[in-house]
Amino acid sequence: MPKQTRKPTWAEIGIFLCISVFFLEWASDFLIPLVAAFLGSLILRPVQRKAMSLGIPNGITAFLVCFAAGVAIVIAVWTFSNPISQLVNDLPAMINELRNTPNAAAETLDKIGDAAEAAQEAVAGKEDVPAMEVKVVENSSFLGSLVTSAPVLLGQIVLTIVLLFFLVSSGSTFERKLVECMPNFANKRATVQIVQTVAQKLGQYLGGITLINLGLGVVIGLAMAAWGLPNPYMFGVIAFTLNFVPYIGAIFGALLAAIVGFNEFHTAWSAILIFATYMALTSIEGQFVTPYIISNRLKLNPAVVFITVAFFAWIWSVVGMVIAVPLLITAKVLLDQSPSTRPIALFLGEANEQFKKDGGAA
Template sequence: MAPLGDPAPDAPHDIAALPQLPPQRPPRHPLLVPVTGIFILLTIQALVFASVFLIPVTTAILGYFILNAPRRGLERIGIPAPVAAAIFTLSIAAVLFVGGMLLSDPIYEFVTDIPTLLEQVVAALTGPGGPFEAFAVAADATDEALEQAGAVEPMQVQVVDNAGLAASVAAIAPALLGQIVFAMCLLFFLVASGDLFIQKAVQVADRFENKKQTVRMIRMIETRLGNYLGAITLINIGLGAAIGLGMWWWNMPSPWLIGLMATVFNFVPFVGAVAGASIAAVIAFVSFLDLWAALGVFATYYALTAFEGQFVTPSLVGQRLRLNVTMVFLSVAFFAWIWSIMGMVVAVPMLIVVKVVCDSIPRLRKVGLFLGDAEGFLPEKERPA
């Protein structure tokens, strides 16, 4: 029998030999969920409230990531960053200026003619021989019967002096021009600073591994955005040329303008194709006064965009960038809600940035996998086969 106070013969003499329990996670703070929800709501409200400032800032930052690789290429041949920044910004400004000068008159005429076009469409649909003539006759008969029965009281109409849609567009033009100038100036300073932004981001990181991961994340953002924008621009130019030829085959007025509209609209996923096809169908209906011709123009436009979206873009972009289509749709809807049209344009680039950031942070890799393919940052053993 072992003496009192001595350990049992079969008891371990080394405390390290005892089985180690897994570390216990600290209890979650009860206010974590409500505070996080309040933070998200305040962030969304801030994005909406400061949209006039954040839209050009976001555009300039995305442009900086896209132009970093060309800027480094120019530096390798002896062109300094400020000169490269001036070349880029002046080229973009020249394209915007020339495009604005060439398209200002057609766009202004189209905008001012929108009420007339709608009236013509309604008149053609509900007039004699129109497909909705019976509904119009029934509506007129109902109004006449109500007036004879005395059920409809005279309505007081007040004439309001309003210049119409064209005046509204002209009213927002100065603010839009100011945002463009601000974005161009900020883009110039960002590109002219060279790799200063990257250096500061690296200095913020504590450990060497974090510094290396930060550089890799920024380079991945530049590569993904550059590949996406370059491929999508070439695809949209080809799509615009194909749609222009299709509109010329339909004998549409100004087919080149419709093709250019298709090129610009296709930068907005989902919405751009439907909006462009609808506008082309309205123009066709007003020009030919034929519903079947309008449907044919709509089908031609949408079929070309559908072919591009289902076959051309996946074959050229799909190997470099695979995103969850549902998340792309939600991203476009969200940014359209907070930033209107410009939000729809920057929605996919912003989603790319968020995905790369999630891929680079181990705790957020599941979010990155949900947004799309994350092979660029996954360890070899975790990559999908």
């Protein structure tokens, strides 16, 4: 008689989840570059295979990819560090001016002004000011944490590029070793299918969203230039970058543009209209362009996407918000493979086409 396996209790599941969350936060400095590099290697799998078909060794492909990534990061930092740093330094004064304006619309941003004051004083080193607690730097505001965590972020970027080099240069070794660990042919075939599906879905999402964000950045940069804002190209770069963070990125970018607009024109209505322009463009992108290009092949539950972004923002800060959706895509592909977990995958998003043909969950 086969031995029956005992199902875990709800208490055991809860303890496991709590320990998992603690571990994710505790080991974030190592896990963030590790996860980013692994996702990057999956995304670059088609490029790697194309290079192999052209006779280019994996080592050369890995070097070219990592070198291009490093050069792009250096150029971006060199080009936009000064205007963005100036904007960060001037932002508290802009919000204070906005708060002191006797206008009902400006008074609605009173809480934003309080946050900016706390950020300014935290950066100045005043410890007697209560501030919002975030990961990496305790008892610091969000803006202060971005400033003080720059060396950690730089180290994570370097580690990500190094790990990405080894993963890409190893070619299909990782996938082959993973397949060899499987006990039978069915499991081996399922493993290959999982890796290929994850790479395909991530490539579709990140490739499509990058092109969409690039177009959105150009459009928003032109719109801000039409409004007469200083450094409109900077707002295009900000829009391109922040739009990788669903929902939250668009709101933050629109608020930033509105504050700069108020400081430039000194009227609340100008700030409101600039905010509306930014949000209208991102809404058109989110409601029409992205669903048309991406969502026909990849549909996720919007509520789950927002919760996932908020969760990884909590445990992994800014980087967590960027890689939250790729991790959600990977989790959905993995959950799609087993009949016992397929209902969870269906909750995360629309069923995979293959499993629709198979008749759904068993």
